[in-house]
Amino acid sequence: MLYQLEGSHAIARTVALCRPGVVCAYPISPQTHILEGLEELIRGKKLENCEYLNVESEMGALSVAIGGEAAGVRSYTATSSQGLLYMIEAVYNASGLELPIVMTLGNRALGAPINIWNDHSDAMSARDAGWIMFFAETNQEAADLHILAFKVAEKVHCPVIVNVDGFILTHAYDRVDIPSQDKVDDFLPPYAPKASLDVNHPVAIGTMVPPEYFMEVRHLAHRKQEDSLAVIECTAHAFEKKFGRNSGGLLRRYGSPNADTVIVAMGSVAGTIKDAVDELNQEGGQFEELSIICYRPFPAEALRNSLKNAKRIIVVEKSLAVGIGGILSREVELTMKGCDVDVITVVAGLGGRNITKSMLKECFNKKSHEKITFLGLRNDIIGKQYVPINGDCC
Amino acid sequence: MSHLTIGNRLEKNVTAQSMYDRSNSLTSGHRACQGCGEALAARCILDAAYIATDGKVAVINATGCLEVFSCVYPENSWQIPWLHSLFGNAPAVATGVAAAFKRQGKENVRVIAQGGDGALADIGMGCLSGMFDRNDDVLCVCYDNQAYMNTGVQRSGATPAFSRTATTLPTGDYLGNDVQTGKNLPKIAMAHGIPYVATASVSNIHDLEKKVAKAIHLKGARYLHVHVPCPLGWGYPTSETIKVARLAVQCGLFPLFEAERGKVIKSTPINAPLKVEEYLKGQRRFAHLFGKNASSDALITLQNIADDNIREYALVGDPNE
Numbered sequence: 001m002l003y004q005l006e007g008s009h010a011i012a013r014t015v016a017l018c019r020p021g022v023v024c025a026y027p028i029s030p031q032t033h034i035l036e037g038l039e040e041l042i043r044g045k046k047l048e049n050c051e052y053l054n055v056e057s058e059m060g061a062l063s064v065a066i067g068g069e070a071a072g073v074r075s076y077t078a079t080s081s082q083g084l085l086y087m088i089e090a091v092y093n094a095s096g097l098e099l100p101i102v103m104t105l106g107n108r109a110l111g112a113p114i115n116i117w118n119d120h121s122d123a124m125s126a127r128d129a130g131w132i133m134f135f136a137e138t139n140q141e142a143a144d145l146h147i148l149a150f151k152v153a154e155k156v157h158c159p160v161i162v163n164v165d166g167f168i169l170t171h172a173y174d175r176v177d178i179p180s181q182d183k184v185d186d187f188l189p190p191y192a193p194k195a196s197l198d199v200n201h202p203v204a205i206g207t208m209v210p211p212e213y214f215m216e217v218r219h220l221a222h223r224k225q226e227d228s229l230a231v232i233e234c235t236a237h238a239f240e241k242k243f244g245r246n247s248g249g250l251l252r253r254y255g256s257p258n259a260d261t262v263i264v265a266m267g268s269v270a271g272t273i274k275d276a277v278d279e280l281n282q283e284g285g286q287f288e289e290l291s292i293i294c295y296r297p298f299p300a301e302a303l304r305n306s307l308k309n310a311k312r313i314i315v316v317e318k319s320l321a322v323g324i325g326g327i328l329s330r331e332v333e334l335t336m337k338g339c340d341v342d343v344i345t346v347v348a349g350l351g352g353r354n355i356t357k358s359m360l361k362e363c364f365n366k367k368s369h370e371k372i373t374f375l376g377l378r379n380d381i382i383g384k385q386y387v388p389i390n391g392d393c394c
Numbered sequence: 395m396s397h398l399t400i401g402n403r404l405e406k407n408v409t410a411q412s413m414y415d416r417s418n419s420l421t422s423g424h425r426a427c428q429g430c431g432e433a434l435a436a437r438c439i440l441d442a443a444y445i446a447t448d449g450k451v452a453v454i455n456a457t458g459c460l461e462v463f464s465c466v467y468p469e470n471s472w473q474i475p476w477l478h479s480l481f482g483n484a485p486a487v488a489t490g491v492a493a494a495f496k497r498q499g500k501e502n503v504r505v506i507a508q509g510g511d512g513a514l515a516d517i518g519m520g521c522l523s524g525m526f527d528r529n530d531d532v533l534c535v536c537y538d539n540q541a542y543m544n545t546g547v548q549r550s551g552a553t554p555a556f557s558r559t560a561t562t563l564p565t566g567d568y569l570g571n572d573v574q575t576g577k578n579l580p581k582i583a584m585a586h587g588i589p590y591v592a593t594a595s596v597s598n599i600h601d602l603e604k605k606v607a608k609a610i611h612l613k614g615a616r617y618l619h620v621h622v623p624c625p626l627g628w629g630y631p632t633s634e635t636i637k638v639a640r641l642a643v644q645c646g647l648f649p650l651f652e653a654e655r656g657k658v659i660k661s662t663p664i665n666a667p668l669k670v671e672e673y674l675k676g677q678r679r680f681a682h683l684f685g686k687n688a689s690s691d692a693l694i695t696l697q698n699i700a701d702d703n704i705r706e707y708a709l710v711g712d713p714n715e
Contacts, residue, residue: 022490022497050497053528055528056520056521056527057520057524059483059486059521060520060521060524063487064486064487064490066479067454067477067488067491069494070477070487070490070494071452071490071491071498075490075494089482090483093479197491198475199450199452199474199475199503202476203475205476205477207467208461208466209466213467
């Protein structure tokens, strides 16, 4: 049924339809409305048989979810930015223990300087943590991805982060279809844990693993993620069949097929890029937009196939690896190794800086690019503040 | 049960450890040091919990000696459902397990979080306090060996005053740990007003088992603080763990008591308190307080702590007077 909802509430209502048994709450902007929404649904008996725990920190939040999941109950939490950093030890732990927790990450910059607005720095800090990572483009997709996340997580025994752009999606009101409980129940059966804390079948979970076995554990984790690519695609097809719309999957293409220039991006900025691409193509250009929905496991093969005819790939990314440059663009470049194609890094929207259609059009239309472009960089400030460091050693 | 012929087996009220069919929650073959107080306490506590719950107990273990020596894949000494997550989050993981058991209608399966003083007094104090604050249905057991033993005997927040550790080496005028007198975790627990807090010593197994059997069935957050000497870290012969633990109790430095909702309800009397020197002098970690550079001020400070405990917990004479 269609509702006009804030993104956070659309997510809360959809998560509730997935019937988690343990929800852990700790506030941090911009995800807080999601957990407030779930609290309301639980107190109002819209979501029953669910323990809602107000914890003392993000470390506590994910740790409680680890406990819930290890005892065999579907568990959920949400965080953003500094909160993800504060729990990062537990983030690695949850994937290592193969616990299919689902966590929403309301994407936000990392400090210092402290900044509560949107970019993908937080997500990038967890990119090697062994979680499956999805990026939502719209509020509808943000909601849908949670149903897909639980389904995939529990199939492959791997936790999933659903990335939702902070404020841009979490706080925006939009029309969202919230499916019926019956349909979700049909799609997502009750959680059947792989191994749980059971007095009738005692097991030790989380033992120390010495050098003789550790490489194999990590290798298997990598293989599992690679195998998950097919599961994620197949689950997205099943979702489309069941719910009548395309959400999730590995990646999505838009615009002129086999265009010379392909713009690669993740998350909500795809909407603005699509508008820019439409106008550029109407003006006689050859542009295509490609959204990476599943960032981990990285869909290298699907990406390579989609980009094989491109002459120029512009990666618009909301993150920066200080000291090397682009993160997503570097991964795209590696994926395209051996192909005759330029991969251009455009760092955009850091700390909530606006990304406008006209800025994007101007950038995409340029014939040549710097090694790395900072979209909308205020050169007046840089000119005053940047003092080159003397190359001498003392 | 027939009366057997040695040691505590002659007592009417036998301990779980003297039963021929004891559960061995932590079974033999693990890699703890000879004379490890923590290994002994863990086995006693979990066996007592196992018997009291008819085997319905699950354990969440913090990182530390107990985790490292009990299970290095593919070996495992635990005979009960057991999970290790991280150093600082055992109480929070236990909260999640208890919540999940509640959802599954399995509240009869009792949840224990356990770790050392480093895991609970220092790195995990936030998660521990949160668990207490929410009054989650978890029994948290702290095995207090008064330093970070697993990493090589570094100072923890619970390290006693003037103790030699790898990071508080007495040198010249510096007498070792001169920062405070060790965090008082039982009092911190009591300040949360939780249903039950108790201290226990590995030298008094009967008392320890009774407290576990009581605590395991209470609802809400419970805390048991157990004094477990460490021969390696404290520097005494491995055969003297029980003796050292007993001396700590008998001099008043480690009072045994029970508290409910923040109030002490019972303490174990020590009729003729020993001087703290009797406890301290057998341990290398306090050796610098004796001999030619002996510090009477430090000994007085430590004696004062013991005397304060004796008064505060009414350890001498009738505690109910």
